[in-house]
Amino acid sequence: MTENNIILSKALAMLCLASIVVLTQGQITPSPPSNLPKNLATKLRTDPETLSQASTDYGHIVHVNASAVFEPTSVNDIIELIKYSNSIEKPFTIAARGQAHSVNGQAMAQNGVVVNMTHLGDFRNGSGIIVSDKYVDVGGEQIWIDVLHATLKRGLTPLSWTDYLYLSVGGTLSNAGIGGQTFRFGPQISNVLELDVVTGKGDLITCSSGKNSETFYAVLGGLGQYGIITRARIALGPAPSRVKWLRLLYTDFSAFSRDQEHLISLNGTNAADYVEGLILINKPPLDLTFFPESDQQRITSLVTEYGVVYTIELVKYYNPNSQEQVKKEVANLVKDLKFVPTFLFEKDVSYEEFLDRVHADELFLRSKGLWEVPHPWVNLFIPKSGILDFNEGVIKGIILKQNITVEVFLLYPMNRNK
Ligand SMILES: Cc1cc2nc3c(=O)[nH]c(=O)nc-3n(C[C@H](O)[C@H](O)[C@H](O)COP(=O)(O)OP(=O)(O)OC[C@H]3O[C@@H](n4cnc5c(N)ncnc54)[C@H](O)[C@@H]3O)c2cc1C
Structure with a gap:
């Protein structure tokens, strides 16, 4: 076995409020950069609502106060702002802000200027x-x-x-x-x-x-x-127009990991177009919405029996005129995989519906008021040599043993040479 691959583990510990620390930085009263040329000054906003929006992000963990938010109407505005900051004795911090879906304040600027990039798009x-x-x-x-x-x-x-x-x-x-x-x-x-x-x-x-x-x-x-x-x-x-979207369930981590590695080693028409993985843990919220309702009970039983179930998510793209071909390709892809027999589930959706799948979760969370809550999130890259230990030490040894609530837990391999 070579050491060419790494596994990405992403986890969102949902609503572990006891462990969340809200850092309020920027205690000094912010003041907008003074003596700004008029054409820039008119694009600075310092009203409390705008400043408050710029002091938070998707993480809702870190809060940092900027002095002002800059709303560029052209690339030239950004150039002038940066040149102006460099021209004064004490340049101010400048941070670009896209959608602010960071989780640790990366798009904030303590006592500095946040550049609202979205505003540029309007022009x-x-x-x-x-x-x-x-x-x-x-x-x-x-x-x-x-x-x-x-x-x-x-x-x-x-x-x-x-x-x-x-x-x-x-x-x-x-x-x-x-x-x-x-x-x-x-x-x-x-x-x-x-x-x-x-x-x-x-x-x-x-x-x-x-x-x-x-x-x-x-x-x-x-x-x-x-x-x-x-x-x-x-x-x-x-662009393909449709996708075959599969989830395969495993109770044996070694088999799950081996099959993921196998899938990402394939090339050409034999290869999957997308491979990820996720973990189902015997603790609410157990999200089984992907699976047919008629199968949700037996999946719940499997999760209850084993405490944790590992899921490979894989996708094969196709066009309507290659329906028969894609069926053969999918059958070929899964034929030697060691998932729990009969625990293979398949959906057939449009390419766009597949790519935009998390938006439905967003709308659901928003409707429940759960979008604007703290979202602690960690991404880890683990070498292939450590992945079995990660399962024993972290998934079984900490998460299961300590009964920790984890909302989303993704685990999937990548080729290091990419
Ligand atoms: C629900 C959800 C799912 C996610 N899924 C994934 C995923 O599958 N894969 C993944 O890789 N990431 C994922 N992310 C993380 C996401 O990619 C990063 O948080 C990304 O930074 C978000 O983009 P943004 O526009 O919100 O950036 P912001 O949070 O606005 O900014 C992020 C950083 O980029 C800088 N920045 C923003 N715009 C520019 C610019 N134009 N030029 C230079 N610097 C700029 C900011 O200053 C900051 O440092 C996910 C996030 C969420 C909320």
């Missing part, structure tokens, strides 16, 4: 997303669901996705953008051909792997610390 006049044959040029403030809609109109699609699409392009490219296609195409940052970036000096630079590459690689996955992405050119491929 693009239709130039926010421009689709060509092989790529799409996207404003850093645009959200992925809109990129999907625009590219699908041309029968095209980006290749690598996050699970949730209401995130900004600049936000995910500042992290990595990982999901079930990463094992094939790499994270989203591996699918970027070119960027326009406003650097910390206030220069607008076009960069790629062959041009200003230092800036390019610093900004991709750069946590917003090396410049503000104002445009990204993202590679496209042909």
Whole structure:
């Protein structure tokens, strides 16, 4: 066995209120940068409501007060703001804010200026997303669901996705953008051909792997610390119209892990188009909405009996004229897998419905008032050599033993070379 793969474990410990610490930073009364040129000053907002919005994020754990929120109407505004800050004796902190779906205050600026990127999008006049044959040029403030809609109109699609699409392009490219296609195409940052970036000096630079590459690689996955992405050119491929979406249940972690590794080792038409995994734990809330109602009782019994059930989620894309072919491909993919016999479940949905699947969860959580609550979340990359220990030590040894409530627990492998 080689050591080529890593496994991503993502967990959201839901409503463990006792363990949540609310950090209120920025105790000094914020004041807006003074002597700003008039054309910039008119775009600064300092009203309490706007400042309060900019001092929180999806995590609802960290609260940091900015002095002002800047609402750019052009890329030039961002350039001027950064140049102005550099020109004064004490430059202020500047943070770009996309959709603020960070969980630890990453898009906040203590006593500084938060740049509301969404506002820029309102002034693009239709130039926010421009689709060509092989790529799409996207404003850093645009959200992925809109990129999907625009590219699908041309029968095209980006290749690598996050699970949730209401995130900004600049936000995910500042992290990595990982999901079930990463094992094939790499994270989203591996699918970027070119960027326009406003650097910390206030220069607008076009960069790629062959041009200003230092800036390019610093900004991709750069946590917003090396410049503000104002445009990204993202590679496209042909879009499928439908997907076969499968979940396979395991009670034996070794078999689950071996099968995940096997699935991401396949290439070409034999390969799955998406592989992730999740864990079902014998503790409410047990979300079984994916599964047919008639099977939910026997799945609950399995979870109750074993305490934890491991689930491989895999997808095969297809077009309506290849219905028979995809059936054969799916049968071939699963034929040697060691899931619990008869615990294989399949759905057939449109490509868009599959990619946008988390939006339904968002609407549900919002309707229950659970979107605006603290969301502690941890992502871990674990080498293949440690994954059995992770199951014994963390999943069984801590989560099950201490009866910890975990709402979402994803666990899936990636090829390190991607
Ligand atoms: C429900 C949910 C599901 C998620 N699923 C996944 C997933 O499957 N895979 C995954 O990889 N991530 C996932 N994430 C995490 C998400 O990708 C990151 O939190 C991402 O940063 C969110 O984008 P945003 O627009 O909200 O960024 P923000 O939170 O607004 O910003 C994040 C960081 O990027 C910087 N930034 C924002 N815009 C720019 C810009 N234009 N130029 C430079 N820097 C910028 C900010 O300053 C900050 O440092 C998920 C988040 C949520 C809430």
